Amino acid sequence: MTLHIDSVSKRFGQYQALDSVSINIPKGELVALLGPSGSGKTTLLRIIAGLETPDQGRVLFDGEDATDVAPRYRQIGFVFQHYALFPHLSVFENVAFGLRVMAREARPSEEQIRERVSEILKLVRLTNLGERFPAQLSGGQRQRVALARALVIRPRVLLLDEPFGALDVTVRTELRRWLRELQQELGLTTIFVTHDQEEASAICDRIAILNEGKLLQTGSPVDLFTMPATSFVAGFLGSANILARESLGAGAPVGISGAKVAFRPADGKLSTSAAAPAPGGHLRLSGTIQHREFLGSIVRYAIARTGGEVQIDAPFKAGEAFIAPGTEVAVDIPHDALISLNS
Amino acid sequence: MPQRRILPGLPLSLGVTLVYVTLIIALPVAAVLLKAMSLSLGEFWNIVTSPRALSTYRITILCALAATLFNAIFGFAFAWVLVRYDFPGKRLLDTLVDVPFALPTAVAGVTLTALFAKNGWFGAPLASIGIEVAYTPLGIIIAMIFTSLPFIVRTVQPVLEELDPEFEDAASCLGAGDLDTMRRVILPLLMPALLAGISFAFVRCLGEFGAIIFIAGNQPLSTEITSLLAFIRVEEFDYPGAAAIATVMLLASLTILILTSLAQSWYGRHLTRS
Numbered sequence: 001m002t003l004h005i006d007s008v009s010k011r012f013g014q015y016q017a018l019d020s021v022s023i024n025i026p027k028g029e030l031v032a033l034l035g036p037s038g039s040g041k042t043t044l045l046r047i048i049a050g051l052e053t054p055d056q057g058r059v060l061f062d063g064e065d066a067t068d069v070a071p072r073y074r075q076i077g078f079v080f081q082h083y084a085l086f087p088h089l090s091v092f093e094n095v096a097f098g099l100r101v102m103a104r105e106a107r108p109s110e111e112q113i114r115e116r117v118s119e120i121l122k123l124v125r126l127t128n129l130g131e132r133f134p135a136q137l138s139g140g141q142r143q144r145v146a147l148a149r150a151l152v153i154r155p156r157v158l159l160l161d162e163p164f165g166a167l168d169v170t171v172r173t174e175l176r177r178w179l180r181e182l183q184q185e186l187g188l189t190t191i192f193v194t195h196d197q198e199e200a201s202a203i204c205d206r207i208a209i210l211n212e213g214k215l216l217q218t219g220s221p222v223d224l225f226t227m228p229a230t231s232f233v234a235g236f237l238g239s240a241n242i243l244a245r246e247s248l249g250a251g252a253p254v255g256i257s258g259a260k261v262a263f264r265p266a267d268g269k270l271s272t273s274a275a276a277p278a279p280g281g282h283l284r285l286s287g288t289i290q291h292r293e294f295l296g297s298i299v300r301y302a303i304a305r306t307g308g309e310v311q312i313d314a315p316f317k318a319g320e321a322f323i324a325p326g327t328e329v330a331v332d333i334p335h336d337a338l339i340s341l342n343s
Numbered sequence: 344m345p346q347r348r349i350l351p352g353l354p355l356s357l358g359v360t361l362v363y364v365t366l367i368i369a370l371p372v373a374a375v376l377l378k379a380m381s382l383s384l385g386e387f388w389n390i391v392t393s394p395r396a397l398s399t400y401r402i403t404i405l406c407a408l409a410a411t412l413f414n415a416i417f418g419f420a421f422a423w424v425l426v427r428y429d430f431p432g433k434r435l436l437d438t439l440v441d442v443p444f445a446l447p448t449a450v451a452g453v454t455l456t457a458l459f460a461k462n463g464w465f466g467a468p469l470a471s472i473g474i475e476v477a478y479t480p481l482g483i484i485i486a487m488i489f490t491s492l493p494f495i496v497r498t499v500q501p502v503l504e505e506l507d508p509e510f511e512d513a514a515s516c517l518g519a520g521d522l523d524t525m526r527r528v529i530l531p532l533l534m535p536a537l538l539a540g541i542s543f544a545f546v547r548c549l550g551e552f553g554a555i556i557f558i559a560g561n562q563p564l565s566t567e568i569t570s571l572l573a574f575i576r577v578e579e580f581d582y583p584g585a586a587a588i589a590t591v592m593l594l595a596s597l598t599i600l601i602l603t604s605l606a607q608s609w610y611g612r613h614l615t616r617s
Contacts, residue, residue, distance in 0.1 A: 073518075077516070082509070086528055102518060150517075
C-alpha cells in the first residue's frame with residue numbers, strides 16, 4: 001500500500017509536536033523516521049495508526065483519505081516500543097488476538113486460526129513457544145511475538161516504534177537484518193521510528209529526518225550522507241565538521257554556495273609538514289592538535305584553529321606513532337568532499 | 344551473599360508480627376470459637392439453623408450480593424474516572440471516596456435513614472412512586488453500598504493506574520472494538536484486584552452492623568441481619584448463642600477470603616513482569 005502524509009500538524013498544549021509534515025511512501029518501501037527524542041516521530045507514527053488525530057492535514061492510504069478512520073478499521077500492524085504484549089495471554093493467544101476479535105462474518109474458524117497462528121509463529125521462528133507467556137520470554141523473543149501479532153491481521157502497513165531500542169546490541173543487529181529480509185520477502189510497506197542513525201542507514205530504503213516537529217529532509221541513506229541540506233542533517237547522520245563559509249577566507253573553493261560548509265572527519269588528511277604547499281584541488285586548514293582519541297581502527301584528532309575546532313579521523317596503522325597534542329598540523333580536504341549547507 | 348534488609352532481622356520482625364496478630368486477631372477469634380464450643384453439637388446446630396437465624400442469613404447474603412454487585416460496577420467506573428480522566432474537583436472526589444471509611448457507621452446509618460425515610464429528601468419522591476427504602480431490604484442494601492464502596496475503588500484504582508494505555512492501543516490496532524478490549528484485555532488484567540475488592544466489599548457487607556440497624560427496621564424474619572441477631576443474643580446475656588451465630592459469620596467470611604486469595608493467585612500466575 002502507498003501512504004501519503006499530507007501536511008500533518010499536531011499540537012499538544014503549548015508543544016508543537018508536528019509542523020506541517022508531508023511524506024509519500026511508495027508500496028513495499030522500508031522507511032525510517034529518524035530524529036532525536038521529542039522530534040515528533042512517534043506522534044507521526046501514532047497518527048498514521050489512528051491512535052492520535054492530527055489537528056491539520058490528511059493521511060491517505062492508496063489515495064483514500066483515512067484521517068477519520070478509527071484504528072481498528074485501518075488494518076495496520078503496530079509494534080510498540082515496549083511491545084505491549086498482553087501479559088495474561090499465551091504467545092499463541094497474543095498472536096491469535098487479531099483474528100478472534102474480527103467481526104463474526106470475517107472471523108476464521110478455530111482450525112483456521114490455529115493454522116494461521118502456527119504459520120506466523122514459524123515465520124518469526126517461535127514455533128515451539130506458543131504455550132509460553134510473555135513474562136517467560138527474552139526481549140528478542142517478545143519483540144518477535146509483537147511482530148507476529150501485528151502480522152497476523154495481514155496489515156497493509158507495518159509500523160514499528162523504536163523496535164530494537166530495548167534490546168542488547170548483538171540481538172539488535174541480528175534482528176534488524178532479519179526484519180529487513182522479512183520485510184522484503186513480504187513486500188510490506190514498513191515505517192519505523194528510531195533515533196539511531198546507524199540502524200536507519202543499515203536497513204532502510206529511505207530515511208526521513210525530523211527535528212522539532214519539522215521534516216528536514218528525506219532521501220536514501222547514501223544521499224542523505226553525501227548531500228545533507230542542513231547542518232542538523234549533516235551532524236545527525238554520521239559526524240561532520242561544520243564551518244561558516246566566511247571562516248574559510250580566501251581558500252574557499254568556487255563551487256561552494258551555501259552559508260555553511262561541511263566535511264566528514266574521514267575526508268580530511270592530516271600532515272605535520274605545514275610548510276609544504278597544499279596539493280591542488282584541496283582546501284587547507286591549519287591548527288594545533290588539541291586532543292586525541294584512539295577508537296580502534298581509527299584515531300580521532302581534535303584540531304584547534306581560529307574559526308572553530310575540527311575533528312579528523314586518521315586510519316590507525318599498528319606501529320605508527322600518534323601525533324602529540326600541541327603539534328602544528330595542516331588539514332587538507334579535497335574540494336569534492338566539501339558539502340554546501342543551507343543552514 | 345547476605346542480603347541487607349531495612350527492617351531488623353527475621354526473628355524480631357516476625358516475632359512482633361506474630362504477637363500482634365495473636366493479640367489483636369487470633370485471641371478474640373479463639374474466644375468466640377471457645378464460647379461456641381461450650382455448646383453441644385446439637386444445641387449449636389439448633390441455634391444456627393433456627394428459622395430466625397436462617398432468615399437473617401438469607402437477608403444478609405442476598406442484600407450483600409446486591410450491594411456488592413452494584414459496587415463492583417459502580418466502583419469500577421468510579422476508579423476508571425479517577426484514573427483516566429482529568430477534571431476540576433478530581434482530588435476532592437478522590438478524597439470523598441474514603442468518607443465511608445472515616446465516618447462512624449452509626450452516623451451513616453442515621454443520616455441514610457433520615458434521607459430515605461418517607462418524609463426525607465430522597466424518601467419522599469421515592470415514596471410517591473411507590474418505592475419504600477427505609478425499613479425494607481432496599482434500605483439494608485443502600486447502607487451496605489455506602490459502607491463498602493471504598494473497598495472496590497481503592498483496590499482497583501492503583502492497578503488501573505499501572506495499566507499501560509498501550510494495551511488498549513494495541514488491541515484497537517488489532518481490530519478490537521471497545522467491548523472486546525474491555526472483555527479480553529482490561530478486565531482480565533484487573534481481575535485479581537477486582538476480585539480482591541469484591542470479596543473485601545462482600546465480607547464487609549456481611550459484617551456491617553452500625554449503618555444498617557437504623558435503616559433496616561429490624562423485623563425478625565424480614566429485615567433482621569445476622570450481626571444484629573448476634574447482638575440481640577448478647578443483650579439477652581445468651582453468650583453461647585451469640586458466639587454460635589458469630590462462628591457462622593466468621594467461617595463464611597474466612598471461606599470467602601481464602602477462596603479469593605486462591606482465585607487471585609490463579610489469575611495472577613502469568614502476570615508477573617520480568
